[in-house]
Amino acid sequence: MQLKLKNLKFINNKPAIALLILFFLSISISAQDTLIIDETSNIDAQVDSVKIDTVQTQKRFKVDGVIGVVGDYIVLESDIDKTYLELQQQSISIDEISRCELLGKLLEDKLYAHHAIQxxxxxxxxxxxxxxxxQIDYMISQLGSEEKVFQYYRKNSMAELRRELFEINKANQLAAMMQEKVYENVEVTPEEVRTFFHNIPKEDLPVFGTELEVAQIVIEPELTAEAKQRVIDELNExxxxxxxxxxxxxxxxxxxxDEPGAASRGGLISLxxxxxxxxxxxxxxxxxxEGEVSEPFETEFGFHIVYVEKVRGQERDVRHVLKIPRVNEATIQKAREKIDNLREKIVNGELSFAEAARSESDEKETRNNGGQLVNPVTSDTRFELTKMEPSLSAQVYNLKDGEVSPVYVDEDRTGRKRFKILTVTNRFEEHQADFSKDYEKIKELALNEKRIKAIEDWQEAKINETYVNISEDYSHCNFASNWLQK
Structure with missing residues (x-):
């Protein structure tokens, strides 16, 4: 299990982000579980279903007792219970995760945060x-009002809830930035990649699932000058x-x-x-x-006016009104006819998919590459079928190579309708890792292993120079790191 916890740092090539998502930054889960369990009676009720393992199971836990100190940070007994609940909420099995292992993970986070400040x-x-x-917008959307939110989390006011959430997010961000700093200069050479691959026993070589390369053509209904002028005139008024x-x-x-959630905070943004x-x-x-209001201006999201409420050095608090121009039915129908015509030409062999994308697609990011999509996780053009974003997977799952999908109705980030067609340009069937075919993936695995080693070396050095105190209740734990400083 120690290896499992270490490997969580490097999920999806975004190690620090993956850690935060798993333990803290899920908008609907982390804030809730971290804040809702702050009364002994509630923890006792909710932790009945959480495994209490080998740590002195014969006696009742002191729920909010300090069980660890790392530098300027403390870990409470209840922090472990909260983390168990977070894992359960994310459908992660806790059957084989001990309290000792979770304490070790929490101590790591505190060590990162402490040295980030140092x-x-x-x-x-x-x-x-x-x-x-x-986070708060999401909570309000789930519960209905600000008052219901802070009452649900057993706080006296929204200000109190914000203060606690702020400190949680700040500590998490410090830990993430410190971790990134530790391995930011870690690199692997081609020879190290080769050595890493050939040191893997043949029976243990990873198996890579079926991967697809996908291209798409997007046609957007034309946004008329009249539609734009209407929202500009409204904003000027x-x-x-x-x-x-x-x-x-x-x-x-x-x-x-027109900004979702703007009403709940009056469009306030600190930036x-x-x-x-x-x-x-x-x-x-x-x-x-400070105090000025802008003229209307355009971004990819629509048209805005901005009011500067407060200037604070290099930061400022602003409010803004966003208006999104709307397209009419005539332009929507015209766009649909255009993509239907394009699809027909491609299917009939009059035009290749790539040519049609380069000449006709309205999607700037993919147009010049013949409509080829880039995987946002790996930054290459391959998408593993089982890990593909669900809406994309549903559209290409049954496509044969070279087949053109039906026309799909999609929405852009502003909620405007758009039409698209897709095709599978290449397919890589499930296979055992091959050094020449899968070099980039193997390189990433080798880099992750080297990063883990860098993290372990850093932890070992920093634990020895940092004040660390672990409760006697956990003195028997066999930590992956030397938290007991034996």
Whole structure:
């Protein structure tokens, strides 16, 4: 099981992100399980179904007792129970996971966070607040109101809930950034890849599932100049009402913005130059002074006006109204006829799929590559069939090589309809790893092994120079790392 826990760090080529998703950053699960279990009676009730293993099972646990200290951080007994519940919520079997192993994992996280602070790693409060907004929006969508949310999590106010969530997210982000720093310069040479592969016994060589290469053509209904002008005129009217008549910008957001979830927070966003927002949005936001409202401007999401509520050094709090132009039925029908015609030409052999994609597809990201999709996880063109995103899998699962799919109705990120057709351009059947055919995958496995070794070496060194104290109740644990400093 120790190996299983270590390998969680390197899922999907995004090690730190995978760790956060698994243990902390699931919007609907992590925040809930971390916060809901803060009364002894509740833990006792919920942990009945959680395995209590070899750690002094004959006596009742001190639920909120400190069982570990790493630098400036503590681990509570209840933290283990919360993690068990998180794993259960994600349908991960806990039958073979002991409390000792989970404690070791929690201690690792605290070690990363502690040394991130020591190394002066700084997390962006704006990014954390943005993530918090997403979490809280999701909670409100599930429970119905802010009041129901903080009551559900047994907090006295939304402000109290936000403070606790903020600290959880901050510690997680520090740990992730520290871990990334440890292995950011780890690389493997071709010779190391070769050695790694040839050291695997033949019977233990990995088996790679069936993979597909997929291309698509996307046709979007034309967004007319009249439709764009309508939302620009509407935004100008809202702006005049705020600037000239003193109307509330927040009220404009709540009543008129097309952004999902905007009403719950009045369109408030905290951002800095490194925040994950499109360039056009940040350029406008940082060109305004405090209290100013922008002219309407366009991004890939639609048209906006932005109000700068507060400037705080390199960060600022802004609110914005988003309006998405709508297409009419005539343009939708025209787009459908166009893709039907394209599909017919491809099927009849008058035009190749790649040629049609390059000349006609409205999807900029794939058009120049003949419609070829890129796997966002691996950054190559292969998609493992069993791990493919469900909606894509459903569209290509039964396609034969070279066959063109029916026309599918899809939606872009703004909710506008679009039409697409797909084809399988290449297929790689399930097979045992082959060095020449699967070099990139084998390289990634070799790199992951080297990263694990780097993490282990770093942990061993840092544990020895960090204040660590483990409760006597866990002194018998056989940790993968030297937490007992024997």
């Amino acid at each position: 190394d002066s790693i700084v997390v962006s409060e704006a990014e954390i607040n943005s993530r918090l907004d997403q 809202h702006r005049r009402d705020v600037v000239e008549n003193g109307s509330s910008f927040t009220t404009k957001v709540v009543l008129y913005s 800095n130059r490194n925040s994950p927002f499109v360039k056009e949005f940040k350029d406008v936001a940082f060109a305004l002074r």
